[in-house]
Amino acid sequence: MRLLLFYIVNIKNKDKKDMASAIRTWLKPSLSNDWRVDFMRWSKGLTAGAFLLCLVSACSDDNEEENEAADAAENLNTAYDIEAESLEIEGYGDDIGLTVEAPVQGSFAAEGTFMLEGNIEKHETLNDDYLWVILDTDHEDDTAAGSESFEYFVPIDEDGSFSEEIALHSGEYNHHVSVRVPSYDSGEEDTFYEGVTLDVHNANEEVQREIEYTLLGHEYGLQIERPAKGYIEGEIAVPLAGTLSEASDDHLVMIQVEKDEEESQFTTPVENGEFSIDVPLSFGEGIHTINVMVYVEEEDIYYDAAYLLADAVSDEELVQVEAYEEYYDYGIEMVEPTNTDAYRHEGNAFRVAGDIDPDADGTDEITHMIVTTELEDETANYYLPVDDYAFDDTVWFRFGEGEYDITVSVPEPREEGADYFQFFGVAAFSQEVVGAEDLRSLLPSVGIESDHPRVEEVAEEATEGLSGEREKAEAVYEYVATNVSYDVEKLENNLFEMDDSALKTLEAQEGVCQDYVFLAVAMLRALGMEANYVAGHVGTERHAWVDVKVEGEWLEMDPTWGAGYIENNEFVADYNEDYFDPDEEFLEETHTRTEIIY
Structure with missing residues (x-):
């Protein structure tokens, strides 16, 4: 019987009929009929018996694997001298x-x-x-x-x-x-x-x-899909993408990047429950902690939701563009600079470019973007025209070397009759500027297109044959005072526009005090002479005039008051030289200086 069982185990892969037939052939004919009957009854259970044997064999395999795992664990503990x-x-x-x-x-x-x-x-x-x-x-x-x-x-x-x-x-x-x-x-x-x-x-x-998730991250259904692990290496940026199942339609995810004592924050929109962004490793070589934060509307605050680490292998420090909520409301996307551009910039000229979503509310009214540059206590604004929902122009680091704070802003719709413009920031960043000269009084600025060929041409014509700086400054004063008429209607109705400028004044040949100053300063700078827009007031009225550096000394001139006067609400042209380099005490009787606008 032992021999029979051995044979059955070894033919267990045959089907029932094959096994029964094989065994009947194997049995000798001399066996009694009773044995044959008993055997036939027994053979009907071969399938079930073989299956049971297989189960026993599988259990034996599992036990063997468990034993091997236990042995491996014990060996590992022994190798590290750990007493379990x-x-x-x-x-x-x-x-x-x-x-x-x-x-x-x-x-x-x-x-x-x-x-x-x-x-x-x-x-x-x-x-x-x-x-x-x-x-x-x-x-x-x-x-x-x-x-x-x-x-x-x-x-x-x-x-x-x-x-x-x-x-x-x-x-x-x-x-x-x-x-x-x-x-x-x-x-x-x-x-x-x-x-x-x-x-x-x-x-x-x-x-x-x-990826290290907080409890809040779990509750908001945050899932980071890229990167797959919580520690990665990158050159200057790493991709970050994921889903946020509990996000509302206008939800933003905040990304905070930290290294040592430095940190930066910026936001990225969640669209259809998904977000994707390249996270800059802004602070040079080494480990950056990336914190993904979700917005809790009930508390109006962002909370930590997930963490990961990124090891920057490049020692280049990057610019950190911080986008505000309005940046996404208007669908603005910075083209230059971005978070993967260098923090260190060489030279005075700097490109600022971007796109605006034409489908976003209110973008049809955006004619200009405003860029403000600040270095310590000095500030300069630049108006960048928007054409076909895009802006791309040069601004200037006019105050020389140093760390500049730059803000990109959108103007608010101006109230009818207002004589000023208001704007609000949509993005901000800083640049470490090297190799830049202090050219604050020579470079172009708002309304002062001193590098435009038409302005250069007019300045050369007005000063043709003159060599001394004082003669040239006086010629510019005379040209502006005699070629521009005072626009009384613009003054009374506050018909100011963001594109008011030297070029516009040249074309219209009329304007108010700011326009006289725009043209005069632009012509002087085009001649290589340092000149500035002076803001102040006369009595209770706001006014503007000119500072110009002549042979190393600053002098003042007011081409508006040199052009004539207003009588019966009409401008009367009456050129005079009284307000070219007037006596300081004489000018202070009427003019009060407030600031220089670059």
Whole structure:
């Protein structure tokens, strides 16, 4: 009979008929009919018997694998001189019926990861649906990717079970793991108590951080799809993309980048629940912490939702363009600079360019963008014309070298009759400027197109044959005063426009004080003479006149008052030289200086 069973096991891959036939052939004819009948009854159960034998064989394989895993774990513990300790549930864990099925030991070595699995009997009483797992390491190198602690929020399923593969984030170091369970006390929201602790030595030297999500990140359905891991390397930027299932239509995700004591913040829109952006590694070579933050509308504030680390291999520092909410409302997209451009800029000239979404509300009314540059206490504005929903022009770092703060703004619709313009910032950034000269009184500025060929031509014609700076300044004064008529209607009705300028004044041959000054300063600068727009007032009325540097000394001139006067609400042309380099005390009797506008 032993021989028969051996044969059956070895032919178990045959079907029932083949096996029965084979066995009948194998049996000798001398066997009794009773034996043959008994055997035929027995052979009908061959399929079930063979299946049972297979199950026994599979169970044997599983046991063998488990034994091999246990042996490997024991060998790993031995290799790192770790005395395995049994896992103990803390008091609170006992209270809520916490059981941990894996790991089975409280102290052990692992190859990079381990499974955390178990069940909570009283899970329905808990205030949260997540375990809070905190990993701390004895890694002492604060510059390395694995030096910080790491946190998981492990979901608790409806039946109270939990299962998560825990990565030992810090490389080949000891990791202290605290598994904390949410409180069941109604007065202890967001409170967790320790349920079990583990001491795990990582036998894998690789740093393998996951994306680290906060509890809020889980609640808002945040999922980072790129990058796949929580530690990556990059040159000057890294791609960041993900989904936010609980986002509203106008939701923004805030990105905060930190390195050492430096940090930058910017936002990116969530469209159809998705977001994507290239995150600049702005602060040169080394580890940057990238914090993804979600907006909590009820509190009107952004909170941390996920973290990852990016190691910049380039030592180049980048510009940090901060976009405000209106940036997205108007669908503005900066073309230059962007977050991947260099923070360090050489020279006076600087390009600012961008696009505007034609479908966004209010963009049809945007005729200009305003760029403001600031260096310490000095400020200069530039108006960039918008053509076909795009702007692209040069602004100037006119005050020389240093760190400039730059703001890009959109003008507000001007109220009818207002004699001023208001605007609000949509983006801001800084530039470290080197190799730039202090040319504040020579470079073009708002309304002063001193580098335009037409302005240069008129300036050369007005000063033809003259060599001295004083003669040239007086010739410009005379040209402007005698070729521009005062526009009384513009003054009385505040008919100011953002494109008011020297060129416009040349074409119209009329204007108010600002227009006289625009043209005079533009012509003087075109001749290479330092000149400025002086803002002030005469009595209670705002007024403007000119400063010009002549042979090393500044003098003042007011071509508007040199052009004539107003009588019966009409301009009367009456050229005079009284307001070219007038006596200082004489001018101060009527003119009060407020500021120089660059």
